[in-house]
Structures are given as C-alpha cells and as structure tokens.
Amino acid sequence: MRVRRLLGVVTIVVLLAIWEIVARAKANIYVPPPSQIATTFVQQWFSPAFGHDAVPSLWRLLAGYAIAAVLGVAIGIAIGVSVPLYRTLDPLLQVLRALPPTAVIPAGILVLGIGDAMKVAVIAFGAIWPILVNSVDGAHAVARERLDTARNFGLGRGETILFVIVPSALPQVFAGLRIGLALAFIMIVISEMVGGSNGLGYAILSAQRTFSIPEMYAGIVLLAILGFALNALFSLVERRVLAWHVGATEAAR
C-alpha cells in the first residue's frame, strides 16, 4: 500500500520534471515551467486574492451542492418508494439526466442574472441528477426479503422507509453524491467564467485575457488541489458512514 502510494507520487514528480526541462528548453511564454507556476501560486494564493476568489467559489459550490444533496436524496427516496411516482417521473428523470447541465447556464442568466443566485442554482441543477437518479434506484431496488421482514415485524410505512429503505439505499446514494460533487465542481468553474466578477473560474479566465499566463496556471493548480481535497474529504465521510458496506462487500468476495 505504502509502496503503491509512493509510486503514484513518483509519477507526478517525474512528469513535472519533464515539463520543467522541456519548458525551459523551448521557452514558450504560453507554457511556463512548473517552478515559475509554483512561485506565482504562492504569491497569488497566499494573499487576499484567496479570500476574493477561492472563498466565494467554495461557498457557492457548497451551497449549490448542499441544495442538490438534500433535494436529490429526499425526492429520490420518495420517488423510489412510490410505484406511481416512479412510473410517472422516471422517464422525465432519464431525459433530464442526459441533458448536459452546462446547457442551462444561458437560461439561468436570463432568469436569475449573473449573480450568486444563478451560480448556486446552476451548480445545484448540475449536481442533482446523479444524486436523484441513484437515490431513486437505491430505494427502488431494496431486497424483497428486507421489506417483507419490516412488514412482518409490524413496521409502518414511515419506519420502513427510515430504518430499512434509506440504509439499504445508502451505498447507491453515496455513489450519486460522488458524481454530483464532480459535476458541481465543473459547474462552478463554468458559471464563473460565463458571468461574474470574482471566483476561481473568473480569475483563470481574466488572467488568460490579460496575458498573466503563470497566474492562469496557478488558478488551474489551485482548482486541482481543491478538487482533490474535497474528493478526499468525501471519501473520508463515505468510509465512515458506509463502513458496514465496505466490510460486507469485502466479506462477499
């Protein structure tokens, strides 16, 4: 495990070294060497610019994602446990999930302007479909024996949903939440590039337009680091909540 992780780090270091050598040799101003990007990164982001661009992006991301998570799981479970709702709404969900979420940004700007409301809304819109669809599937596919057991022991509808269906659906719900997080990340960058006056997407695009090339790369690097950190945080939570599922899956192997 430790050796494997070390190998992954070595790959990154080697690639950066090759980049450094090639960039220095060719001296193309559009592709600065990593050492220069690193210097710019420290100057740019260990400064008030972090509060000006990174913090608003994170705030919008978390707000939009939280809305998507709460609505997606709640509505998804409700659809999954109700046969009439499932039959009525599942085709609609299949259409909406297939829509590239970035396509709704122009409509979002028309309706909500280019402010925070639009950005939070399009992030929520982008992230909600995988969460919703996975929650529907998870709640819909609970083993017959489990539902029969709940009925046999006299559990009511609400108790069955809360104590049997929701835990049974959790592994799939988390799979949806993970995809939703990745989509939320895409949506924040694009929505800030399209409209706005701050945020990481805006900072990257305006750096490119003002030929601040190392600053543009520094912004991209910060996005990569934030994305990696959020995903790691997500995995941490998932491993805690789904410890039983991880164990059960390993035991079944």
Add this chain to the structure above:
Amino acid sequence: MTAASERDLVLQVVDLQKRYAGGNLAIERISIDARRGEFVSIVGPSGAGKTTLLKTICGLLAPTSGRVVLDGRPVTAPPPEMVLVFQDYARSLFPWLSVTSNVAFPLRKKRLSASEKRRLVDEALDAVGLHDCASRYPWQLSGGMQQRVAIARAVAFRPEILLLDEPFASVDALTRADLEDLTLRLRDEFGITMLLVTHDIDEAVYLSDRVFVLSKPPSVIVAEIAVPLPLPRDQERTRSDALFLTLRNQVHRLIGAHAASTEDADPLAPERIPAR
C-alpha cells in the same frame, strides 16, 4: 374433531387458494392446521409455491380465496404472533446493524422497558449460542451463524408460530444438522409452534410431528402423515430408526408420484395415512 383439540389449534388454514397477479394459479386449494407447540412440515417439489404459501399464511400476501385463522381470529395483515424466517439470511438481515441491534430491531414495535428488551435480546442470543458474537456484524459471520441471528431475531419477538422457509437450504450439512436440532430445542424451550417448508424429505420427517406433502403447482395437499418417532429426536438414532426410513420412503413415493403426474389422483382429496 373434539372441542378440546379445536381449542388447541393455534393455526388453521382453510381452503386457501392463491392466484398470482399474472393469472397463474400457484396454490389450488390447501387446508392445514397446527396445534400449539407442534412441529409441522410442508414438504414438496421445487416450484410448488411453498414460499408463496408461507407468505400468504403470515399475511404478507392476501389469499385469492380461503382463510387463515390464528388463535380463532382471521389473519388479514401480518400478526405479531407469527414470524417468517427466510432462506436468504443475507437479504433478510440488516448489514448496517450489529448482531445485537439486528435481534433488537423488531422490539422497537413492542412497548417494553429498555431492560426488558435487553433481557429478550440476551435470552434469544443465548438460545442460539451467539452471545460471544453480539457486537459483530452479520457479514462477519459464517452462513450458519447468520441464520442463527435471523432465528434469534424471530425468537426475541416472542411469536407463537415460527414460519421457516427452507431456512437451512444454503448451509453445509453439518451446520444444517446443528440448526435442525436448534429449532427443536427452541420449540421445547419457548413453546413455539414451528411450521417448516422444505424440499428435504429427511429433514421434514426428522423434525416434525406431522408432515404435509405438497403436489407440484398448482399445489394441493396430497397427504398428511403423522410422525410418531420418539422425542427427543437425535440425528443418529432417529435417522436410523426403522420407522424413520419407512416414513421417508412413503413421503418420497408420494412426492415422486405427484410430481410426475397429478392427473391420476384427485387433487382435492388428500390421502390420510394413519400412523402405523
């Protein structure tokens, strides 16, 4: 039937018929009964609608016609006096709960004090020999132990009748014998009436006081056989008893005859075979 034995009947299934939503007839007509504390088996070929029969008896499925009577009251919804133990323990247990929490799970519906619930859980775990595994998770246990958890969960609920749906079909032969003897002990210890559905003829005869033989679907009862083997049963002694062999051969012939063809027998007239 005398008044005394009528009162003794904890379960009566009268002219039960079950047609699936698709229109297929699963159960033609079945009438069975069980006395308090009795061990009754229903044995039949695969696909004879045995699971459907148990689910209908315990109120999880509604009968197309006929009725189920428990302690003199008709069953219309799952009554707390009956608990069904499924063949597939991996699906019926809750993998996110520890063994103790699984066993305690159904008690949330009983208005009992915390200490009373604890006592029921402890007793059930003791009865199935799982006290040392109380804090583990079902998937950390072997198949046989998982089925013990499912049985403990049922016992903690203190039902009058345990409905067992091929509960030992997915475990190895040694574990199977252990679990068979466990159900016999639980019957004695807690006075629970056992209604077992199985395709294993030897198991049915070994465990039961009476065996009902089921035809292939649409199912009818083709015979009711009393099993006057001495109690307590013992894997080695009972199974080598001459009467055991006679009875299991008899059941075997009945199932063979009725699985091959149901035309030559009147399906609605079960043979009654007197004991000896």
